[in-house]
Amino acid sequence: MPEINEAKLDAIINMMTTFMEEFRDGNPKEEIENFVKTHLKLDIKMKKAYAIGERACILEMDNFADKKCILENKKKLNNIVGPRVYIDNDLTPNERKIQKVIKIKANEEKTNGNKVKIGYRKLFINDKRFIWCDERNMLIEATHVPKN
Structure with a gap:
């Protein structure tokens, strides 16, 4: 590895x-x-x-x-x-798991008619930005986090 x-x-x-x-x-x-x-x-x-x-x-x-x-x-x-x-x-096994969770969420949102875009450890849903939080082990809305 x-x-x-x-x-x-x-x-x-x-x-x-x-x-x-x-x-x-x-x-x-x-x-x-x-x-x-x-x-x-x-x-x-x-x-x-x-x-x-x-x-x-x-x-x-x-x-x-x-x-x-x-x-x-x-x-x-x-x-x-x-x-x-x-x-x-080329992602580590943990990074692959995170991206898989993000892709599942993106597919759910797309099915609901939302516009989605996937990034590394982030997801955009109708221009709202969500980032992966390691502490919570989930996506959270990035309201005050500066963009990368």
């Missing part, structure tokens, strides 16, 4: 097995850099890339700005014809 600071520079790519076979056959780092360049139109260099399981890769970035750039442009992957590809943050 990577240290928390190292994980801040990592991203995870989840993809169909057919794409993963292409990455395994060649140099995964080079293949993924080409994939990002082709589909996200970004020229980003990675420290390394390696497979974790049959459908996922970890990308280790040189700096946070490159990771942020990839995550901001991942919506371009919706235009790919063929198997789906997803890019997400």
